[in-house]
Amino acid sequence: MTKQQSQMITTLDDDPGRTSMVVHDSCTWSPYTTRRYTIQQYSPTPPPPTATTTINNNAQSVNINNLIEILIDNNNSIQNAMNSINNLFSNQNAMLLNLLNELKK
Known part of the structure; x- marks a missing residue:
């Protein structure tokens, strides 16, 4: 053969x-x-999603949404801190100007 x-x-x-x-x-x-x-x-085509993959995808979506919310909260906190610092400097500048005007008298 x-x-x-x-x-x-x-x-x-x-x-x-x-x-x-x-x-x-x-x-x-x-x-x-x-x-x-x-x-x-x-397998010529990927298998259809199962309940487990759907749960995993939903969990990942929830995790991503939570991370986005945390980032937004952090951004708001940073903005608030910057505004507080700006207010502090503005108040300090106003006090220094008042002190300078008092000294000129």
Whole structure:
């Protein structure tokens, strides 16, 4: 028997959405050699989302929304701190101007 290679694609009975490529590698037959079968499973399209992936996606969305809220709160806190510093400097400048005017008298 001569060496032959043949490939065929078959559908798995338990999962019709997946296919299995079976490579039959036939070598010269003797008592010392056997046939080799290589099975490579692949899915042409990604599987539909399951309840677990939906929960994970929702949890990630909630986490992202929480992070956005935290960033907004932090930004507001920074703005408030900057306004307080500006008010402090404005008050200090006004006091220094009053002191300077008093000294001029």
